[in-house]
Amino acid sequence: MKFLPLVWAGLKRRKLRTTLTLLSVFIAFMLYAFLGALREALSGGVSMTGLDRLIVRHKVSLIQTLPESYKARIEAVGGVAAVCHQTWFGGIYQDPKNFFPNMPVVPGDFLAMFPEFVLSDAEKQAWLGTRTGAVVGRVTAERFNWHIGDRIPIQSPIWGQPAGQSQWEFVITGIYEGTKKATDTSQMFFRYDYFEEARQQMKGQVGWYTVRIADPDQAAQVAAQIDDQFANSPYETKTEPEGAFAAGFAQQIGDIGSIVMAVVGAVFFTILLVAGNTMAQSVRERTEELGVLKALGFSNNLVLIIVLLESSFIAILGGCGGLGIAWLIIASGNPIPALLPVFFLPANSIVSGVLCAVVLGLVAGALPAWQAMRLKISAALRRGG
Amino acid sequence: MNASSQPLVHISNVTKTFKRGSEDLHVLAGLDLAVQEAEFLALMGPSGSGKSTLLNLIGGLDRPTSGIIRIGEDRVDQLADRQQAVWRARHIGFVFQFYNLLPALSAGRNVELPLLLTGLDKADRRRHVAAALAAVGLPDCWPQFPRTLSGGEQQRVGIARAIVTDPTVLLCDEPTGDLDRKAGDEILTLLQTLNKDHGKTIIMVTHDPHASARASRTVYLDKGRLSDQPSA
Numbered sequence: 001m002k003f004l005p006l007v008w009a010g011l012k013r014r015k016l017r018t019t020l021t022l023l024s025v026f027i028a029f030m031l032y033a034f035l036g037a038l039r040e041a042l043s044g045g046v047s048m049t050g051l052d053r054l055i056v057r058h059k060v061s062l063i064q065t066l067p068e069s070y071k072a073r074i075e076a077v078g079g080v081a082a083v084c085h086q087t088w089f090g091g092i093y094q095d096p097k098n099f100f101p102n103m104p105v106v107p108g109d110f111l112a113m114f115p116e117f118v119l120s121d122a123e124k125q126a127w128l129g130t131r132t133g134a135v136v137g138r139v140t141a142e143r144f145n146w147h148i149g150d151r152i153p154i155q156s157p158i159w160g161q162p163a164g165q166s167q168w169e170f171v172i173t174g175i176y177e178g179t180k181k182a183t184d185t186s187q188m189f190f191r192y193d194y195f196e197e198a199r200q201q202m203k204g205q206v207g208w209y210t211v212r213i214a215d216p217d218q219a220a221q222v223a224a225q226i227d228d229q230f231a232n233s234p235y236e237t238k239t240e241p242e243g244a245f246a247a248g249f250a251q252q253i254g255d256i257g258s259i260v261m262a263v264v265g266a267v268f269f270t271i272l273l274v275a276g277n278t279m280a281q282s283v284r285e286r287t288e289e290l291g292v293l294k295a296l297g298f299s300n301n302l303v304l305i306i307v308l309l310e311s312s313f314i315a316i317l318g319g320c321g322g323l324g325i326a327w328l329i330i331a332s333g334n335p336i337p338a339l340l341p342v343f344f345l346p347a348n349s350i351v352s353g354v355l356c357a358v359v360l361g362l363v364a365g366a367l368p369a370w371q372a373m374r375l376k377i378s379a380a381l382r383r384g385g
Numbered sequence: 386m387n388a389s390s391q392p393l394v395h396i397s398n399v400t401k402t403f404k405r406g407s408e409d410l411h412v413l414a415g416l417d418l419a420v421q422e423a424e425f426l427a428l429m430g431p432s433g434s435g436k437s438t439l440l441n442l443i444g445g446l447d448r449p450t451s452g453i454i455r456i457g458e459d460r461v462d463q464l465a466d467r468q469q470a471v472w473r474a475r476h477i478g479f480v481f482q483f484y485n486l487l488p489a490l491s492a493g494r495n496v497e498l499p500l501l502l503t504g505l506d507k508a509d510r511r512r513h514v515a516a517a518l519a520a521v522g523l524p525d526c527w528p529q530f531p532r533t534l535s536g537g538e539q540q541r542v543g544i545a546r547a548i549v550t551d552p553t554v555l556l557c558d559e560p561t562g563d564l565d566r567k568a569g570d571e572i573l574t575l576l577q578t579l580n581k582d583h584g585k586t587i588i589m590v591t592h593d594p595h596a597s598a599r600a601s602r603t604v605y606l607d608k609g610r611l612s613d614q615p616s617a
Contacts, residue, residue: 002501002507003501005490005494006487006490006498006501009487009489009490009494010489012489013488013489288485289485289487292479292481292485292487293498294446294470295444295446295473295479296473296474296479296498296499296502296546297470297471297472297473297474297475297477297499297502298470298474298502299466299467299470299471300466300467300470301467376447377441377446377447378438378441378446378447381446381481381485382437
């Protein structure tokens with residue numbers, strides 16, 4: 001602690017340079033935090049998937065449908081505890097830019113399968129009692145200012161008009177919350193029986209099945225049994241863990257993780273050079289001062305530590321500042337709920353960000369600190385004189 | 386540190402050779418010197434004669450190529466790097482020609498620097514710093530930064546930094562070399578006071594006969610050898 005004024009003095013020596021370097025680190029870590037939140041938003045479904053859930057879809061592609069009759073046959077497979085199905089509806093509210101995911105489901109099966117979607121008992125009962133009822137997530141409800149009881153007109157380019165009506169219309173019977181931050185609350189679910197009755201094509205077909213298995217360790221065997229059951233049929237299936245399914249879905253946009261890592265890597269490498277250059281310049285300018293400290297009895301190791309503390313201070317203050325401000329901005333709200341179903345800075349991104357800041361400080365200061373440590377006193381004082 | 390009648394600083398047959406390319410440069414050639422405790426020694430000689438090199442060797446900033454350097458009971462030439470640093474902190478006070486204060490630290494913080502290496506707590510450090518600044522006649526300049534002080538005042542702060550740990554030997558490298566006559570005289574008077582009133586052993590490198598006249602003894606260094614008389 002008693003050496004901190006010395007560290008502080010080193011940083012104050014060139015205030016403008018220290019400030020600019022701090023700002024560079026600050027901006028880099030803000031960017032890191034925003035990219036972390038973006039990555040979570042675009043691939044968040046992966047982290048929220050259940051280990052005990054499998055997805056059964058058409059072997060050819062996700063847009064190929066499966067018969068509804070498969071449900072009973074899947075339920076009969078050993079190790080299967082529950083089954084529910086969903087179908088991509090692709091509904092649009094007023095304008096195509098108002099995209100949000102919406103799907104018909106069987107309410108009882110669905111709520112049992114996905115306990116992460118939380119509805120009050122009254123909302124559940126209202127949904128079960130309203131044929132055109134729909135439950136919508138908090139994000140989408142707030143985005144469109146929907147309230148319970150509202151009648152929502154939806155158009156579906158995929159399914160066309162419902163029988164006997166000009167457009168699909170749903171009554172909001174519940175607004176669900178997520179059990180975790182990463183729970184996607186941008187979706188709307190409505191009743192399959194209404195959908196099945198009203199659609200004018202592909203009756204008896206569903207998009208995919210979600211299967212809960214009794215023992216997650218048996219996932220591979222159960223998946224194989226399901227696929228074997230439908231092998232050589234007109235609707236062959238591909239069964240995979242929900243996590244793999246969600247990851248594949250996210251990768252339709254691109255390999256988010258790799259893109260983010262590439263950008264963050266390039267930024268951090270640049271910042272490493274900037275901070276390293278600052279410290280190298282600082283040490284070079286202070287050759288004489290470091291020589292004086294050594295002449296006064298400061299050991300080589302102590303000089304090394306002082307220089308490393310300086311670079312670490314810049315990296316940690318700038319890094320934590322950037323992470324902190326980004327966290328505040330991110331916590332203040334989702335800027336584009338239409339595109340990002342969840343938007344938050346995961347705790348592991350904050351922890352790894354702080355660790356990155358520490359490592360950045362140590363690596364950026366390593367070479368200048370080593371040079372300062374190796375400095376010969378007589379040469380340093382001669383250079384100064 | 387030196388309880389016997391032996392000299393406090395004992396230098397025997399010291400050589401120092403620098404490499405300049407493929408050429409060997411013999412700066413000190415078998416040099417002997419003894420400095421008694423509480424002596425004020427002036428070391429004179431032309432530029433390049435090896436005065437500062439000798440001072441660096443005595444202060445443990447450099448090592449001799451051969452020979453013995455003993456300060457009190459300690460063989461300075463045999464200390465390892467880390468031991469040298471600890472030894473310097475305890476036994477040597479340096480006064481530099483260009484003061485060498487850290488510009489980003491206040492005068493008080495500059496004087497406090499050597500005390501950071503001791504086990505003193507903050508209150509004790511402050512008391513020592515106040516005493517050292519008072520001893521050099523600048524009791525109120527604690528919060529001032531070097532840039533706000535005159536050359537003479539900066540050198541006084543430099544001397545306060547050198548004496549704050551009560552070192553065994555004060556090594557002064559041209560302490561008046563960057564000062565005008567009046568300020569230089571004040572510094573020399575201060576060094577004399579430290580020597581006479583406080584019993585400080587001082588070794589001062591200087592070009593200036595006016596400065597060396599204040600010392601109790603003057604030795605001359607030329608071509609790597611010492612003598613009691615200047616060379617012709």
